[in-house]
Amino acid sequence: xxxxxxxxxxxxxxxxxxxxxxxxxxxxxxxxxxxxxxxxxxxxxxxxxxxxxxxxxxxxxxxxxxxxxxxxxxxxxxxxxxxxxxxxxxxxxxxxxxxxxxxxxxxxxxxxxxxxxxxxxxxxxxxxxxxxxxxxxxxxxxxxxxxxxxxxxxxxxxxxxxxxxxxxxxxxxxxxxxxxxxxxxxxxxxxxxxxxxxxxxxxxxxxxxxxxxxxxxxx
Amino acid sequence: xxxxxxxxxxxxxxxxxxxxxxxxxxxxxxxxxxxxxxxxxxxxxxxxxxxxxxxxxxxxxxxxxxxxxxxxxxxxxxxxxxxxxxxxxxxxxxxxxxxxxxxxxxxxxxxxxxxxxxxxxxxxxxxxxxxxxxxxxxxxxxxxxxxxxxxxxxxxxxxxxxxxxxxxxxxxxxxxxxxxxxxxxxxxxxxxxxxxxxxxxxxxxxxxxxxxxxxxxxx
DNA sequence: CGGAATCCTCTTCGATACTG
DNA sequence: CAGTATCGAAGAGGATTCCG
Numbered sequence: 001x002x003x004x005x006x007x008x009x010x011x012x013x014x015x016x017x018x019x020x021x022x023x024x025x026x027x028x029x030x031x032x033x034x035x036x037x038x039x040x041x042x043x044x045x046x047x048x049x050x051x052x053x054x055x056x057x058x059x060x061x062x063x064x065x066x067x068x069x070x071x072x073x074x075x076x077x078x079x080x081x082x083x084x085x086x087x088x089x090x091x092x093x094x095x096x097x098x099x100x101x102x103x104x105x106x107x108x109x110x111x112x113x114x115x116x117x118x119x120x121x122x123x124x125x126x127x128x129x130x131x132x133x134x135x136x137x138x139x140x141x142x143x144x145x146x147x148x149x150x151x152x153x154x155x156x157x158x159x160x161x162x163x164x165x166x167x168x169x170x171x172x173x174x175x176x177x178x179x180x181x182x183x184x185x186x187x188x189x190x191x192x193x194x195x196x197x198x199x200x201x202x203x204x205x206x207x208x209x210x211x212x213x214x215x216x217x218x219x
Numbered sequence: 220x221x222x223x224x225x226x227x228x229x230x231x232x233x234x235x236x237x238x239x240x241x242x243x244x245x246x247x248x249x250x251x252x253x254x255x256x257x258x259x260x261x262x263x264x265x266x267x268x269x270x271x272x273x274x275x276x277x278x279x280x281x282x283x284x285x286x287x288x289x290x291x292x293x294x295x296x297x298x299x300x301x302x303x304x305x306x307x308x309x310x311x312x313x314x315x316x317x318x319x320x321x322x323x324x325x326x327x328x329x330x331x332x333x334x335x336x337x338x339x340x341x342x343x344x345x346x347x348x349x350x351x352x353x354x355x356x357x358x359x360x361x362x363x364x365x366x367x368x369x370x371x372x373x374x375x376x377x378x379x380x381x382x383x384x385x386x387x388x389x390x391x392x393x394x395x396x397x398x399x400x401x402x403x404x405x406x407x408x409x410x411x412x413x414x415x416x417x418x419x420x421x422x423x424x425x426x427x428x429x430x431x432x433x434x435x436x437x438x
Numbered sequence: 439c440g441g442a443a444t445c446c447t448c449t450t451c452g453a454t455a456c457t458g
Numbered sequence: 459c460a461g462t463a464t465c466g467a468a469g470a471g472g473a474t475t476c477c478g
Contacts (some may be wrong), residue, residue: 006451006468010267011328011399012338013321013345014250014314021317024241024470031233040441048229051471056442080441087324094320095233097313098240102232105306109230119231126232180230225449225470243451259460270452275461299460 020065021091025050026058027098030084030091033068034125035118035162037083048114062088092125099126103185103215115176117147121160123183124149127213130156138208141168145176153212170201170209185215239284240310244269245277249303249310252287253344254337254381256302267333281307311344318345322434327403334395336366340379342402346432349375357427360387364395372431389420389428404434 008015021027025047032038032046043055059082062068067088073079084091099122102109120142128151138153141164150165151158174182175196182191188210191197199206227234240246244266251257251265262274278301281287286307292298303310318341321328339361347370357372360383369384370377393401394415401410407429410416418425 008247008267009329009332010247010338011330011332011334011402012250013318013326013328013342013402014338015247016326016328017317017321018246022241022243022246027237027241028227028229028234031231048227049472051473052442053444053472054470090320090324094313094316097316098236099232101309101313102236105309107232107235109232109235110228111230113228113230115230119229119233123232183230183232268452270454271461272453272463273451 020061020067021094023058025054026062027091027095029055029058029062030067030088031095031122032118033082033084034089034092034095035121035160037071037073037081039079039081043082046116046118067091095122096126099123100214103127103183106185108184109180111177111180115180117144117149117162120144120147120179120183121149121151121162124151124213125158125160127215128153128158129212129214130158133158133212136208136212138170138205138212139165139168140209141165141171142179143171143173144179168201169205170199172209173198173200182215187215239280239286240313242277244273245281246310246314248274248277248281249286249307250314250341251337252301252303253308253311253314254340254379256290256292256300258298258300262301265335265337286310314341315345318342319433322346322402322404325404328399330396330399334399336363336368336381339363339366339398339402340368340370340381343370343432344377344379346434347372347377348431348433349377352377352431355427355431357424357431358384358386358388359428360384360390361398362390362392363398387420388424389418391428392417392419401434406434 007019010016028047029043032043038046040055044050044052047055059068063070066085068082069085071081071083073081124142133153133156135155136153140151142149148164149160149162150168151160152165174191178191178194178196182188182197188197188199199209201209226238229235247266248262251262257265259274263269263271266274278287282289285304287301288304290300290302292300343361352372352375354374355372359370361368361370367383368379368381369387370379371384393410397410397413397415401407401416407416407418418428420428
């Protein structure tokens with residue numbers, strides 16, 4: 001079965017990478033794991049109904065290729081989880097560029113589609129501009145519908161996570177459909193008029209937020 | 220049949236982009252067109268035996284979505300060609316990151332695979348570091364096997380093309396399999412020992428070349 | 439009960455033949 | 459040359475079964 005895999009057989013890194021990553025679901029599995037280790041069941045739910053056989057196949061392949069590791073959480077949890085290796089996590093820039101392309105070219109997210117807070121974390125990471133963050137510090141909390149996540153800018157690094165954060169400089173509160181419009185590139189001033197988008201923080205902090213996370217016009 | 224398309228239905232730019240680009244061959248078609256307009260037949264050959272029905276389907280879809288335009292070359296040529304629109308060309312960073320990921324993580328290109336000079340152009344564009352090119356000028360010619368292409372660095376911009384160039388500062392001459400090893404991240408010093416890799420140019424120009432085009436260690 | 443293999447149906451792919 | 463049509467093969471989706 002070793003040679004039974006379809007491949008492009010081209011001496012090109014694009015084709016070679018796509019041989020591994022180009023199958024359906026694969027990059028979305030990477031997206032989920034970028035936020036942190038996940039259990040098999042969590043992945044099934046997050047991906048919205050991938051067949052368990054496919055997920056099993058994909059994880060096996062990614063593990064073979066060294067992008068994903070299967071690990072057992074230490075006791076007392078002792079449950080198996082999947083997590084990205086360094087090589088797997090190195091794919092993040094690929095996902096960033098997909099997001100940035102979508103925003104830049106104005107491709108609207110479907111309004112009838114499902115959404116997960118972790119995807120918003122990925123989106124914010126994609127839109128972050130480290131080259132503008134030189135020496136700036138900023139602590140952000142996002143409250144989208146029932147979901148809360150945060151981002152911390154330190155120097156030119158960005159750390160993100162689910163849940164609240166201590167002493168935020170900026171708190172973004174938005175309804176999910178409004179946050180989707182933010183991801184579609186609409187300016188905060190416009191969103192504010194809906195009454196379902198609110199930015200709390202000092203003027204200075206709010207300006208930094210706008211500067212550090214690009215939307216359409218500035219990509 | 221309008222809704223007969225399989226999609227992820229997720230409010231996430233990664234998933235949304237992949238709905239369009241994630242099918243087999245699609246991103247490789249974009250890769251080909253990044254180098255310039257191509258005829259249908261050229262694409263079939265460059266892609267190494269894609270079914271003409273699939274190529275037809277993909278081009279149709281890409282045209283619908285505004286990433287590709289079908290155009291007729293002005294007389295006397297008067298032949299139809301496909302070319303990227305601005306939105307299509309905006310995908311280039313996605314391909315860059317795929318190449319950089321492959322190099323960075325040391326994924327070797329298959330040695331028995333086909334290769335095309337245009338892929339080498341894409342590779343060099345991917346490895347170019349504009350942030351290190353500040354104010355530098357450099358004219359490069361690459362001779363790989365029978366194929367010749369060039370790159371011109373001006374300011375922090377890079378322009379590439381097939382064929383020779385006037386007054387090159389650096390000429391890289393390599394056998395195809397050695398150039399593949401360069402793409403795999405091997406250092407020029409090592410490649411030089413094979414006798415099938417040669418760099419011509421002033422010491423200053425050669426240093427610039429190494430600085431402006433990253434290989435594994437410095438990505 | 440979570441994790442993964444199996445089975446069956448449907449869609450997509452790939453190769454070639456065919457038409458304007 | 460530029461595609462369209464056709465058809466067997468491979469892959470995807472979904473439900474169910476097996477296993478620890």
